[in-house]
Amino acid sequence: MSQTVRSMTLASRPTGQPTAQNFALTETAMPEPAEGEVLVRVIWLSLDPYMRGRMDDAKSYAPPVEIGGIMEGGAVGEVIASRHAGFSEGDIALGAFGWTSHAALPGDALRKVDPAIAPIQTALGVLGMPGITAWVGVNRIIGIQQGETALISAATGAVGTLAGQLAQIKGARAIGVAGGEEKCAYATSELGYAACLDHKALDAAGLKEALAAAAPGGVDGYFENVGGKTLEAALSGMNDHGRIALCGMIAWYSGRGLDEAMSLPAAWRAILVKRLKVEGFIIFDHMHLYPEFLAEVAPMVKDGRIRYRESIAEGLEAAPDAFISMLEGGNFGKQLVRVGDDP
Amino acid sequence: MSQTVRSMTLASRPTGQPTAQNFALTETAMPEPAEGEVLVRVIWLSLDPYMRGRMDDAKSYAPPVEIGGIMEGGAVGEVIASRHAGFSEGDIALGAFGWTSHAALPGDALRKVDPAIAPIQTALGVLGMPGITAWVGVNRIIGIQQGETALISAATGAVGTLAGQLAQIKGARAIGVAGGEEKCAYATSELGYAACLDHKALDAAGLKEALAAAAPGGVDGYFENVGGKTLEAALSGMNDHGRIALCGMIAWYSGRGLDEAMSLPAAWRAILVKRLKVEGFIIFDHMHLYPEFLAEVAPMVKDGRIRYRESIAEGLEAAPDAFISMLEGGNFGKQLVRVGDDP
Known part of the structure; x- marks a missing residue:
């Protein structure tokens, strides 16, 4: 694992509409998963309006991203190393990996995604x-x-x-x-x-x-x-x-x-x-309802009764522009970033 | 019943805070109660903030008072003639008599007030x-x-x-x-x-x-x-x-x-x-709960566990100033107008 991790960080806080200058791409060493952790190669990153709030240094329901910190975000990826009994290499996992190519997080904070239900990126959208x-x-x-x-x-x-x-x-x-x-x-x-x-x-x-x-x-x-x-x-x-x-x-x-x-x-x-x-x-107050939601909605997604659409930006470098555009309504359906190749 | 009825009418619509000029006292002939109606001599008139809304010609949950119309308001008074089986002379009745000395209303639109529970004007305040x-x-x-x-x-x-x-x-x-x-x-x-x-x-x-x-x-x-x-x-x-x-x-x-x-x-x-x-x-959406409310609160008013206070203006002529003052917070407790003598 001599590979490096590429991440999009918050370079400065925006005043008003964010610009590309508020973001910076960094490279760091690939982490080793600690005991209980899972190392994931991110495939799909979700972009969501709430992230705009995290860029401000204001009291909200979650603390802001720090300057120099990796932008927060939900993502799905492939497990490439696991020190958690619930995950094996090759599993697909959903978690708050952030705007990054790889991340090691506690397995207890991740959810396994079943690729048989629907395309894995739906775990960030219609089924997420x-x-x-x-x-x-x-x-x-x-x-x-x-x-x-x-x-x-x-x-x-x-x-x-x-x-x-x-x-x-x-x-x-x-x-x-x-x-x-x-x-x-x-x-x-x-x-x-x-x-x-x-x-x-x-x-x-x-x-x-x-x-x-x-x-x-x-x-x-x-x-x-x-x-x-x-x-x-x-x-x-x-x-x-x-x-x-x-x-x-x-x-x-x-x-x-x-x-x-x-x-x-x-x-x-x-x-x-x-x-x-x-x-x-x-x-976040209602996530205990997730199983009930999934049981009701997943079958309707699978059989096509529920439709959805995705806007896909290619590569981590494209994330800031896609995010800025989304805040202006430039997306059409769920805004995703393809960070890595499908497994 | 050759007596006249004295009423406070809406002379003009206020712009902003009402003034005394928005009101006018009128005299009309004493009505005869029609079949099913009850004629009441008003004793206590209630002044309430919602009345300000009725003075405007704007869509609200109730239509506005018309220019020249009697100002709306809840009041309690003594039945002086009844053509409704539910009311007898001398009964105390609560109804939307308005800012007036006497009014004839359908008995079905009135509620009898029991003077044994508490002073009758509490039917406009703490028990109203x-x-x-x-x-x-x-x-x-x-x-x-x-x-x-x-x-x-x-x-x-x-x-x-x-x-x-x-x-x-x-x-x-x-x-x-x-x-x-x-x-x-x-x-x-x-x-x-x-x-x-x-x-x-x-x-x-x-x-x-x-x-x-x-x-x-x-x-x-x-x-x-x-x-x-x-x-x-x-x-x-x-x-x-x-x-x-x-x-x-x-x-x-x-x-x-x-x-x-x-x-x-x-x-x-x-x-x-x-x-x-x-x-x-x-x-008005919740008046079906009135019996439940009264059963719970009246005993506490009667035994003094619940306290209340009244601001009393003397005579119908005093109603506009008392109302204007109330909108500025000039009242201290329930704002009432003593329109007539106690029975």
């Missing part, structure tokens, strides 16, 4: 954290019911793709919001959305009007991933006693759009007058 | 709509638990007074926010609050600091009646998985303070990162 996020949000936080209308922001993203399909499976009508004609066409033709509103083509007032036209009976559940004008339209279109699953607010993550945000008093008034329930959730 | 609002907010929306900390805004108001005491009865520590030294002294010495923060003496930063000192273990449930800087402090002090019962936002009712309001993205971020649950509620 984004998948269970969609499932918890739609079924536990919103609790969507037969005959209701669900509004899904970032409707073709990794979470939204599954959220919209799960709402339909529960008998609800799903309306999506996505950026651009291509994504909206995919949402309605492939993902079953009854309508998809293009937030790139509509201003705040236009989005409200389009939502009123698409959901004449109002919106019962809103899957909030974005904030911004989509939230404003959602609050305007919600029915009394509607539920909002607050999962993310990507439109505001890099400090953009804060001046145009609707006012808190206006939002508060909508929540009061319509008796809405708004619940923030973070998927 | 504010009381059940406090009870639903603390027990059903927040679901406060033994050992938790509850933060109660407008802590000495009609709702807050009971909310703080109910939280303590459930074994929680209650912290109040009120305007002025006198109210805060009353909150701690008479109502059992562990601490009371004076929002008139503290700016937003000071309120945050004072809350952190008063609740070193954080806040688990926030009873939101006010908005403004109190909400900002509450969001800053909430524990993970805290619950907010959004019942009102009096600080913003007349369009004041909107510029200084915390931003929606900042509030949204707190709700997300702390996984808060925010639920708007309107007491």
